[in-house]
Amino acid sequence: MQPTAIEMQQNIPLAPLTTLRIGGPARFFCEVTSEAALLEAVAFARQQALPIFVLGGGSNLVVSDRGFDGLVLHIAFDRPIVPVTVGDRIEYAVAAGVEWNTFVLAVCEQGISGVECLAGIPGTVGGTPVQNVGAYGQEVSGSIASVRVLDLDAMQFVDLPAAECGFSYRRSIFNSTHRGRYIVTAVTFRFDPTLKPRLTYADLIRHFGDTQPTPLDVYHAVREIRHGKGMLIVEGEPDCRSAGSFFKNPVVEQAVFDRVAATLQLAPDQVPHWPAEEGHIKLPAAWLLERAGFVKGYAMGKAGISSRHTLALINRGNATAADLFALRDAIQQKVKTLFGIQLEQEPVQLG
Ligand SMILES: Cc1cc2nc3c(=O)[nH]c(=O)nc-3n(C[C@H](O)[C@H](O)[C@H](O)COP(=O)(O)OP(=O)(O)OC[C@H]3O[C@@H](n4cnc5c(N)ncnc54)[C@H](O)[C@@H]3O)c2cc1C
Numbered sequence: 261m262q263p264t265a266i267e268m269q270q271n272i273p274l275a276p277l278t279t280l281r282i283g284g285p286a287r288f289f290c291e292v293t294s295e296a297a298l299l300e301a302v303a304f305a306r307q308q309a310l311p312i313f314v315l316g317g318g319s320n321l322v323v324s325d326r327g328f329d330g331l332v333l334h335i336a337f338d339r340p341i342v343p344v345t346v347g348d349r350i351e352y353a354v355a356a357g358v359e360w361n362t363f364v365l366a367v368c369e370q371g372i373s374g375v376e377c378l379a380g381i382p383g384t385v386g387g388t389p390v391q392n393v394g395a396y397g398q399e400v401s402g403s404i405a406s407v408r409v410l411d412l413d414a415m416q417f418v419d420l421p422a423a424e425c426g427f428s429y430r431r432s433i434f435n436s437t438h439r440g441r442y443i444v445t446a447v448t449f450r451f452d453p454t455l456k457p458r459l460t461y462a463d464l465i466r467h468f469g470d471t472q473p474t475p476l477d478v479y480h481a482v483r484e485i486r487h488g489k490g491m492l493i494v495e496g497e498p499d500c501r502s503a504g505s506f507f508k509n510p511v512v513e514q515a516v517f518d519r520v521a522a523t524l525q526l527a528p529d530q531v532p533h534w535p536a537e538e539g540h541i542k543l544p545a546a547w548l549l550e551r552a553g554f555v556k557g558y559a560m561g562k563a564g565i566s567s568r569h570t571l572a573l574i575n576r577g578n579a580t581a582a583d584l585f586a587l588r589d590a591i592q593q594k595v596k597t598l599f600g601i602q603l604e605q606e607p608v609q610l611g
Contacts, residue, residue, distance in 0.1 A: 266290055266292070266297050266300045266301050266304070267290065267291070268288055268289075268290050268301075268304060269288070269289045269290065270287065270288055270289070271285045271286075271287065272285055272286050272289035272332070273285050274286055274315075274318070274323045274327060274328065274332065274610075275323065277315060277318045277334070278318035278319070278321050278322075278323060278503070279317070279318060279319045279321075279382055279493060279500070279501065279502065279503060279504075280318075280321070280322060280323075280501055280502060280503050280574075280575050280584070280607075281501050281575055282322065282323060282325075282575055282579060282580065282581050282584060283322070283323020283324060283325065283327060283581055283610070283611070284323065284324065284325050284326050284327025284328075284611065285327040285328075286313075286327060286328045286330070286331070286332035287310070287327070287328065287329050287330060287331070288304075288305075288308075288310060288330065288331040288332070289331070289332045289334065290304075290331065290332070290333055290334065291334045291336045292333055292334065292335060292336060292337070293336045293337055293338065293357070294337065295337075295410070295417060295445055298333070298410055298443065298445065299410070299415075301331065301333055302333075302410070302412065302415075302443075304331070305330070305331040308331075310330045310331045311328075311329075311330035311331070312330060312331050312332075312333060312412075312440075313328055313330060313331070313332050313333070313610055314332075314333050314335060314443050314444075315332050315333065315334045315335065316335050316356070316357075316383050316384035316386050316387035317359070317360075317382055317383035317384045317387060318383075319381075319382035319383040319387070319493075319503060319504065320383065320387065320390075320391060320503055320504065320606070320607045320608055321503060321607055321608050321609075321610060322503060322581060322584065322585075322607050322608070322609050322610070323581065323610045323611055324581045324609070324610065324611035325580050325581045325582055326611050327611055328610050328611045329611075333443070335356050335357050335384060335386050335443070335444075335445075336357040337355040337356045337357040337358075337386070337445055337446065338355050338357050338358060339355045339358075341354055341358065341362070341363055341366045343370060343372075346450075348452070348453075348454075349450050349451060349452060349453070350370070350372060350450070350451045350453050351405065351448055351449065351450050351451075352366075352367070352448070352449045352451075353408075353446055353447075353448045354385045354446060354447055354448075354449065355385065355386075355445070355446050356384060356385055356386025356444045356445050356446055356447065357384055357385070357386065358384065358385045359383075359384060359385075360378070360381055360382070360383050360384060360385050360387070360388055360393075361379060361380060361381065361382070363375075363385055364376065364378055364379045364479065365379070365479060367449075367451070367475070368474075368475040368476040368478070368479040369476060371453075371474060371475060371476070372451045372453055372475060373451070373455045373456055373457045373458075373475045373478075374398075374402065374403040374449070374451045374452075374455065374475075375398065375400065375403055375449070376398075376457055376475040376476075376478040376479045376482065377395055377396035377397055377398035377457075377461070377464070377478060377482055378393060378394070378395055378396075378398055378400060378482075379478075379479040379480075379482040379483050379486075380482060380483045380486040380487075380491065380492045381393050381395060381504075382493045382504075385446075385447050386444040386445070386446075386447065387444075388400045388447065389401070389404060389407050389425060389427075389432055389434060389444060389447060390432060390434045390435050390444070391430045391431065391432065391435050391606070392427045392428065392429070392430060392431060392432050394429070394430070395482070395486075396460075396461040396463070396464055396482055396485075397458075397459070397460035397461045397464075399427070399429075401422060401425070401427035401432075403449045403450065403451060404422045404425070404427075404447060404448070404449060404450075405421070405422060405448045405449060405450035406419045406420060406421050406422060406447075406448045407419070407420045407422070407425055407442075407444055407446075407447050407448075408420075408444070408445050408446040408447070408448070409442035409443060409444050409445065410442065410443040410445060411441065411442055412440070412441055412442065412443065413441055417445065419448075420442075429508075429511075430508055430606065435608075456472060457472075457473055457474070457475055457477075457478045459473075459478070463485050464478065464481060464482070464485070467481045467485070468481070488568065489568050489569045490502070490566045490567070490568035490569050490572060491504065491568075491569060491572070498574065498576065498577070499566040499567055499568050499569070499572065499574060500574075501574050501575040501576075502566060502569075502572040502573060502574045502575075503572075503573075503606075503607035504571075504572060504606070504607070505545070505569075505571040505572065505606050506571055506572065506573040506588065506605065506606060506607065507545040507549075507571060507591075507603040507604065507605060507606060508545065508603070508604045508605075508606050509542050509543060509544055509545045510542070510543050510545060510548070510601050510602075510603060510604070511536045511537070511540045511541070511542050511543075512540060512541055512542075512543060512601060513540060513541075514539070514541065516541075516599070516600055516601060517531065517533065517541045517543070519599060519600055520543065520548075520599045520601070523598060523599060524551060531543070532544050532547055543601070545571055545603060546569075546570040546571045548595050548599060548601065548603070549565075549570050549571065549591060549595065550570055551598070552591070552594045552595050552598055552599075553594070554570070554591050554594070555570065556568065556569070556570055559576060560583075560586065560587045560590065561579070561583050561586065561587075562575065562576050562577060562578055562579035562580070562583045563575065563576060563579045563583040563584045563586065563587040564576045564587070565587075573587055573588065588605065591603065
């Protein structure tokens with residue numbers, strides 16, 4: 261691999277690089293655009309005994325007011341999005357720094373189904389396998405063939421087949437068992453070009469009625485629905501200064517579900533829920549928040565809840581991480597007291 265010049269910057273504010281626009285600086289910061297540069301930057305961190313944080317689009321991230329006393333590697337790998345026919349499948353090997361929505365649009369424009377329901381999710385391609393992003397009935401793991409990573413233990417680039425990535429709801433080895441071990445440099449997606457969009461989500465089924473939409477039709481419909489919910493990044497809209505859903509939908513045991521129903525004096529079928537793995541029950545976190553009094557438009561100092569989506573905590577303007585954490589803690593405490601459920605934060609916390 262050719263040696264490459266990396267530019268190591270210091271004291272770089274991280275807030276502008278996140279969708280929440282919150283948080284302090286990185287002591288060291290390096291934008292990496294190639295695997296060679298990545299190796300060099302990691303070597304620098306190791307020489308200086310610095311912890312490393314990998315930053316994509318900053319859309320699933322809350323940075324503390326202190327910032328990060330280490331090296332932030334900003335993943336900016338880029339290359340053209342090119343479909344390749346492999347047997348009866350279409351594959352795309354996409355660089356980690358490519359904007360996710362740009363890739364989704366390119367696939368939909370080819371008439372290929374598989375990621376159209378994930379339109380409008382902010383961030384990078386490399387960020388998507390980390391929490392196995394999902395929306396409107398699709399998860400990115402359904403289209404991933406392999407993930408190319410730098411293995412920081414072995415200091416080697418390897419291609420991990422999807423089966424080795426441990427994908428489940430908002431989870432993969434990258435954010436659980438092997439957190440911090442791998443840096444994603446590219447993702448290979450594989451599609452069956454004969455498939456048509458299969459809609460499972462009520463909003464989309466309503467939108468299209470009996471017609472069979474193309475992937476591009478679904479792409480536009482999803483973006484429109486997301487916009488209505490403040491879940492599309494639109495410059496200047498205050499509801500967009502969020503990290504998306506702030507809490508995961510809790511998966512609970514039957515006894516906890518019964519307690520929720522009893523506390524609210526509701527029959528079990530009046531409590532929205534879905535079956536989950538191993539006889540557990542998944543509850544909508546947004547519904548729990550609303551029952552606990554945390555409704556759309558709720559404000560607590562400079563932090564608040566989006567006026568269009570109960571699960572999106574927002575920066576109402578010049579909020580600090582402390583403001584946001586105060587709101588988060590108040591929500592978690594009330595939901596725990598009322599229902600015995602510990603809500604889990606979805607965005608990654610740095611510093
Ligand atoms: C308005 C809004 C709507 C959203 N809607 C959804 C949604 O519908 N569904 C959903 O699942 N998510 C949603 N999100 C969350 C977020 O967009 C996704 O999780 C996204 O994939 C994060 O990618 P990113 O590049 O911004 O990652 P970042 O926020 O930069 O990083 C998130 C985590 O991934 C790690 N990471 C990022 N890139 C790499 C890499 N190349 N290698 C290794 N680790 C890496 C980081 O270290 C960090 O731990 C939403 C966010 C916002 C702001």
